Structures are given as structure tokens and as C-alpha cells.
Amino acid sequence: METFESVIFNCPECNQTIEVHLNPNGSVSGPYYEGSVPKVLAESLLGNVVYCPNCGDRFTVMIDTHAYTVPLFLRKA
Ligand SMILES: [Zn+2]
Numbered sequence: 300m301e302t303f304e305s306v307i308f309n310c311p312e313c314n315q316t317i318e319v320h321l322n323p324n325g326s327v328s329g330p331y332y333e334g335s336v337p338k339v340l341a342e343s344l345l346g347n348v349v350y351c352p353n354c355g356d357r358f359t360v361m362i363d364t365h366a367y368t369v370p371l372f373l374r375k376a
Pocket residue numbers: 310311312313314315351352353354355356
């Protein structure tokens with residue numbers, strides 16, 4: 300059985316839900332929502348153009364540098 304990873308975006312213009320499918324790669328996952336996408340998926344999506352079927356606009360996938368939550372960790376000083 301084929302599995303597809305997918306990420307769900309919300310169109311910033313009309314708020315339509317847009318599901319972007321990625322190539323099947325054997326690992327079962329998703330769908331992920333735009334605010335919490337695994338890094339490997341995010342990197343493969345960056346710069347991609349997403350088309351909104353509702354309002355017809357096109358958008359480029361970007362990292363939200365103003366995200367409300369960001370991952371932190373402790374590195375040995
Ligand atoms: Zn739209």
C-alpha cells in the first residue's frame with residue numbers, strides 16, 4: 300500500500316484548506332499542519348509554489364520566523 304506524506308496549509312487569502320502531497324517515501328506520516336511540520340519535510344517544501352484551488356492565488360512556502368512557538372534545546376555550555 301502506498302503512503303503519502305502531506306502537509307495542510309491554510310490559504311492566507313481565502314482561508315481555504317490546501318493539502319500538499321509529497322512523494323511517497325515509505326515512512327507513514329501526516330497529515331501535518333503548517334504550524335508543526337517535521338524539519339525534513341519542511342526543507343523539502345521550502346520555496347515550493349502552492350496553488351489555492353479556491354481563490355486561484357499562488358503562494359511560496361516559507362518558514363514562519365514569527366511563529367508563536369519555536370523549538371528550543373539545551374546545548375552544553
Ligand atoms: Zn485561496
